[in-house]
Each structure stands twice: as C-alpha cells, then as structure tokens.
Amino acid sequence: MGDVRRSGLLAALATAAMVAASGSWAAEIEGAAALADAEAGKRVWNQTAGCVRCHGWAGDGTAEGPGFPAGANLRKVVLDATALKEIIRCGVPGSGMPSFSRNAYGTMACFGMTAAQVGQQKPPAGEVSLADTQVDNLVAYLLAKVMNRGAVTKEVCIDYYGPTNAFCNRY
Numbered sequence: 001m002g003d004v005r006r007s008g009l010l011a012a013l014a015t016a017a018m019v020a021a022s023g024s025w026a027a028e029i030e031g032a033a034a035l036a037d038a039e040a041g042k043r044v045w046n047q048t049a050g051c052v053r054c055h056g057w058a059g060d061g062t063a064e065g066p067g068f069p070a071g072a073n074l075r076k077v078v079l080d081a082t083a084l085k086e087i088i089r090c091g092v093p094g095s096g097m098p099s100f101s102r103n104a105y106g107t108m109a110c111f112g113m114t115a116a117q118v119g120q121q122k123p124p125a126g127e128v129s130l131a132d133t134q135v136d137n138l139v140a141y142l143l144a145k146v147m148n149r150g151a152v153t154k155e156v157c158i159d160y161y162g163p164t165n166a167f168c169n170r171y
C-alpha cells in the first residue's frame with residue numbers, strides 16, 4: 001500500500017518535473033498570476049482607492065469630476081514598481097496626491113522623512129488605507145496598462161470598458 005502510494009507520488013513528481021523543464025508551464029502560470037493581479041488591481045484603481053477621480057479612467061490626468069485636482073498624466077510617466085509603491089503609500093509631499101497608507105510618515109518610512117520632517121508638506125490622507133496586496137495588485141495593473149502607455153485610443157478604451165460599451169465610440 002505504502003509502496004503504491006509512493007510510486008504514484010514519484011510518477012507525479014516526474015511528470016511535474018518534465019512539464020516544468022519544458023518551461024512553458026511555469027511561464028503560463030506566472031503570466032496567469034500577473035493577469036489576475038492586474039485585474040484585481042484595476043478594481044483598486046477605479047473602486048477601492050478611487051484613483052480615477054483625479055487621474056481619469058485611463059490615467060491621463062483628466063479628473064472625473066469637479067472638485068478633484070487634476071492628477072498627473074501617468075501614461076507619460078515611467079516609474080518602477082518600487083517608486084510606484086512608495087508614491088501610492090506616501091503620496092507626493094506638497095501636492096494633492098494623497099497617501100494611501102495609514103502608517104505613512106509614521107512607522108512606514110516615506111522618502112526618508114518622518115511626520116515632523118515633512119511638516120506642512122504632508123500629503124492628505126487618502127480615503128482608504130490600502131493593504132500590501134492591494135498595493136501590489138494596483139502596481140501590477142499600472143505597469144501592465146497605464147505606465148508609459150502613451151495616448152488614449154479606442155483600443156485602450158475598449159480594453160478598459162469592454163467591446164460593447166458605447167462610451168468608446170467617442171474615440
């Protein structure tokens with residue numbers, strides 16, 4: 001009985017090793033995980049954190065309502081994941097870009113400054129404090145769909161809103 005189970009396990013391991021050796025399997029799983037993260041990140045972008053209110057659905061800096069400061073055009077910005085995470089958590093000192101971590105300038109280091117050092121320049125607190133996973137997913141989304149992605153086109157719109165949304169007819 002033990003032997004049967006063991007040989008079954010060995011066979012399974014051998015198969016897994018063969019598939020892994022072919023490379024594509026691991027790459028596929030990695031790709032799927034990144035997509036899932038970006039999908040979850042899109043919901044942080046347009047729902048949980050409301051980034052779209054100031055940056056616009058496409059991230060081009062078109063605020064989506066009166067009363068919101070126009071955010072930066074993120075489609076023209078090139079930032080890596082580390083820099084993005086710090087900006088999301090800490091905001092941009094002296095600007096309307098809020099901080100989305102309640103620990104910012106406290107237990108969390110922000111641009112090397114404490115609350116006393118950032119003083120009056122301390123960014124407003126965002127409406128929510130994002131968990132690490134939410135920030136990671138949001139960054140995956142920004143890197144996949146927004147950062148350095150250039151002008152907003154009909155394709156960009158359809159990718160965001162889906163093929164049946166009349167909103168994209170304007171492009």
Ligand code: HEC
Pocket residue numbers: 045049050051052053054055068069070071072074077079084087088092095096097098100138
């Ligand atoms: C209340 C409006 C507002 C909201 C909400 C907001 N932002 Fe911003 N954001 C700004 C403004 C204004 C700036 C420009 C800051 C400056 O003057 O440099 C900015 C700057 C940025 C930058 C830096 C761009 C650069 O050129 O370095 C990033 C990245 C960014 N925002 C991402 C986000 C993300 C992601 C969210 C959601 C978690 C978000 N913002 C929510 C207003 C907003």
